[in-house]
Amino acid sequence: MPARLAGKTALVTGATSNIGRAIAVAFAAEGAHVVVSGRDAERGAAVLDEIRSAGGRADFAPADLDGSARAGRELAAAAGGLLGGRIDILVNNAGIYPAASTLDTDEETFDRVYAVNVKAPFFLTAAVVPGMIAAGGGAIVNLGSWIARLGVPTGGLYSSSKGAVETLTRAWAAEFGPRGIRVNAISPGVVHTPAPAGQVLPGAFMMNGTPAGTVGPPGAVAHAAVYLACDEAAFVHGTVLDVDGGRVGVAVIAG
Template sequence: MTERRTPGPGQDLNQRLRLTHRTALITGSTSNIGQAIAEAFAAEGAHVIVSGRNAERGARVVEGIRASGGRADFLAADLDGSSEASRDLAARARTALGGRIDILVNNAGVYPAPATPATDEKTFDKVYGVNVRAPFFLTAAVAPTMIAAGGGTIINLGSWVARLGVPVGALYASTKGAMETLTRAWAAEFGPQGVRVNAISPGVVLPPTPPGTTPHPGEAMMNGTPAGTVGSPSAIAHAAVWLASEEASFVHGTVVDVDGGRTGVAVIAA
């Protein structure tokens, strides 16, 4: 849980929070990166919609945010790629947030990673449905209302595997490549109308491995990087707060790599 900041002597809390009076919809926010973003946004003063398929997990996230003094509500949603599911979530979120969505985070995604010859058509359609079609239609539903309200911010989640090939996971990687391309295209389409669109490209992000347990296979993928280890969900959340805030008001169409240097730097061990 991200701790809610408290004011210093003679300071008003709202003067220090970067997302005060903002509203935010974060998809796939009942766990992991999405949960960390929801908690960080709420800690910075935003009223957040936690969204996902699991109502029990969503309720726990909302309860934790409220216990820390933040504002949050849960909306169940199965973003299967249909335009109807995306439009329905957008409409319910606007109602819950008092009529507007200032920030949209397209975080929900699935990660089946079969080899290319082993990928059947059903799996292909499901991954593209959740990872590309759903955020496409959700953005299509939200961006016009942001424009009508005077502006907004959209943050997409990419991935380091969109630009650094790995032997398996071509299907997932291609969906993240699509989201990074959409980030630039939407920045050109909506930026002149007051909606900033950017993306975050995480490296391998995992919870800490308990002592005495077998390391996660993903940990080896961060060998040879400056960080030398996996990242935490909170690292991605910090970047999302910055992109959503006025501090990033001149940032458009950018993919921010928060990957421990995975895609840009090679460390040669002595």
């Protein structure tokens, strides 16, 4: 079976750990030339080693996506240079998650969360889209969250920021779809890299009462990202794909 992303180029933000790393590795395994972006060069080098040792193509572009339009333009330019002047796929994955309650959230934290989780993907997308249009099209995959649609007692700030990302996904699908750019999102449940035996992963209890009954692996989200980025999803626009073990849509009632 031919690689589903052969000949494509991709920029993945927040790609030095967990979901972002899994997406970058999966894209490269499917034939894409990937730019791994993040703040930590050492962790970025580890991702490059993993991809290259498997025969894939990848480069690292350091970036602190602070929400400024300048940071978005600089990353788009750096990634474009590494990818031969063309970005076919953009994955807006980078984000931060403070778990504080509303009453414990100060204004500085509020502004930081919206800068990283909403402004950064907004301005990075704005910087990448013109090149996609000039090249005849592209695909954008945003990362939302299950708590954007299922309220929990803490994390209201984070969940509202991810709700904004999911709304932007639909708005961008309408804005850019007619110009050849498909925009979709993934809404993960609680996802972690595997933990040593006996170690309880943060947030694992949130998956109690779901069909999956446990946290998900980053690779599950990566598989969904590959699908949304490749030609198999050519007729998919503006959707939010739940990869959450059934958290939002299903309740398992114990007898």
